[in-house]
Amino acid sequence: MAEVALNHDAAVAAGPPKLRRRSALRALLAQPKVVFAGGFIVLLILLALFAPVIAPHDPLDQDLLSGTLPPAGFAGAQPGYWLGTDDLGRDVLSRLIYGTRVALTVAFVAAFAAALLGTVLGLFAGFYGGAVDAIVSRLVEIWMAFPPVLLSILIVAIMGSGVRSVIVAIAIIDWTRFARVVRAETMAQAKADYVVAARVLGFGRLAILFREILPNVAPVLLALVTLEMGIAVIVEAILSFVGLSVSSDTPTWGGMIAQGRQIIYQAWWVFAAPLAALFATVLAFNQLGDGLRRALDPVMQR
Amino acid sequence: MAEALIDARAVVVAYAARRQFLSKAAPPRPVLHGVDLTIARGETVGIVGESGSGKTTLGRALIGLLRPVSGSIRFDGREIAELGEAAMRPLRRRMQMIFQDPMSSLNPRRTIGRTLTAPLLLHGLVDNRAAARRRIEMTLERVGLPASVLARYPHELSGGQRQRVGIARAVVLAPDFVLADEIVSGLDVSTQAQVLKLLGELKREMNLSMALISHDLSVVRAVCDRVYVLSQGRVVEQGRCDLVFDHPQDAYTRTLLDAIPLPVIDPTWLDRQAPGAAA
């Protein structure tokens, strides 16, 4: 009988020719979203790291004689100022490049911190239920009752402005997003038979939570983290815009947008350039999340 | 009768009622009202009954996944009804389960290899991964799967292959008792015949005790030594398969038997009520 079964299954196994066991790297490179969005973000990281080398000018260098120069290709443009200059004669491109430093720091650190806090609480709430769940759920509800902008202004006001305060504010406000989604997903996964199977096999609660359930929550989490990175970039820009982020002599995209808005009729590019950078970065983070999920999630590789 | 491996007495299991917002929690709803059941070593027992009669609940109580409200469940002489989760864990290896839906019972984001290796290492049945792999490959061969499935994810297998993986996962730990809950009801007849035949062989080779939950009495008769008929949380009839199937004493058992559609042309079957059964 064993032969019968073997032959039958060999036939099944031999059925459709499938590519499998690709290395993770190959899988990543096969995803256009990962290649393009990821490439863009790697580029941003390089710009942030090597800003002093790459930027054609000192971002703080004022040159009132060459104020509001338009970008290259427009009438009145001057060579060397690819994206033109602002009303104080500072090079927009260089400021943009230095601006990636704050944007990326905030994106990575704040999103990671919010994700960590929210995921841990969400996992425990969803898995243990009962009192743990009640406490976390109430906390989330109370938290969400505060208007986020007010809360962030409050936090920054208490901690003083600066990148660190912005990060703390984003993490403290946005962990609820993670907690809610992860809790719901964990509850759904905890009902699946494979969790019962793990219990039958003798695994302990924590092993089940972190080794069985977490990998199945990870795809949702990954999407959420990249989304949050985009959000963090925007929030930082907003806080800069209202002057609550970093001191005005550190170039940030939000600060540039705020400044550009005031001179939009004289020099639209001062407004448009950081806005475009912001938009592209947020889009890249979102696309990267989607691409990573497609490339790395075994279930999505059908 | 041979020495009992599982001996359940007057088992009562209740589920907590849903709690409505702000209202007092309703008392738990009992779904097993005092069930007695024994399974000898090497014996295969069928548990049959209609949907909602409590078969799954009984099975899960037997392997300590649900805690009875009252009653006793002895496994190899040891009382397990009172054991907590942690105290149960060392016993887990000895009582395994095969699930109805092999897809949802396998972690979708784990390869079959990892799914099978982890429990072996957990229970210290092997010293290292290489030994685990040898043992798993032997088991796979025994259940008729190629070693190539180890690198695959559950969704990359056919239904029959997944069910074999489920069986492999249960028997690789060399348990004393295996609970099989509706494991063939989703399979086509040919795969069903393969799986049942395999289970029968494994049972004999490993001297396994088994509880086979099924609503298909034909399947139970083909595999089991004794059968328990469950109705609304109570055992209404039990005994050797030949006796129960050929001379059912309880009207409910007759209804169950008569409800099985056999592959024979019988124009009266559909409208027929079981003789002596209540309408």
Added chain:
Amino acid sequence: MTEQLLSIVHLSAVSARDGNAPVLRDVSLSVARGEVHGLVGESGAGKSTIAKAILGILPGGIRITQGTIKLGGRDLLALGAHARRRLLGAEVSLIPQDPLTALNPARRIGAQLTDGLRLWRGLSARDAQTRALALLDDVQMREPARVMRAYPHELSGGMRQRVLIAAAFALDPKLVIADEPTTALDTTVQKQILRLIRAMQERHGTSVIFVTHNLGVVAQICDRATLLYMGKVMEQGTTRDLIEVPHHPYTQAVMAACPRYDRPGQELEPIPDAVLATCRAEVMAFDRAGVSHG
């Protein structure tokens, strides 16, 4: 000849995902008004693909390469998406294969059962509620009022499938496609459901396509049946012929694999390799013929 409600002629389909491997191979079958037609075959034989082709819900990976599907004389494959949806919504309903995913986990059973009644029949909330309760009663549901208020996860698998069967019959359709509707049910309920299906069919002239791998069910409920293997019709005819004088070796082997409580000591015989080889050879021969004809 009786009037045909549904006729499928020379239907072939390929799976783009598996390099255009054929999924259906020249399938022809017809269902008369009031007929219960069994669609039998092992997993992956293409039973659900036929059902989905009729309903126009084939997954993107599967493409029809030839053939026609006519419902009451109208060619479904030639109809626009909108016209087709209107036609199918009113006249064809599906009892899906998987009771777990077919119900919305976040909504109460009552709400899900009354949706169709209110949308297609324009019933008031109260009337729809009454009708839904009656339907649940029809499918032998205990405590229908409690079930109406319950969420899907509070019901056992069997109860969920009964809800889906009730929903399928809610709109008095002309054709019900039942994709293994009783697989999750215990036999007593299965018998009641089979009886119910026949009662509905007799009362309304409902035709049923009954997908199953249980030959016992085919024997008891189907007037005619089609046995598929790898998307090809192996044997087709009246149930009596199929069960009592099976011609094809595959049909014979499937019969032998059925467990039977009335035959103690019977060894379960999985389908022998020799038979499978014969069937595969038949399929290959067909594929080659198809290629050489262009």
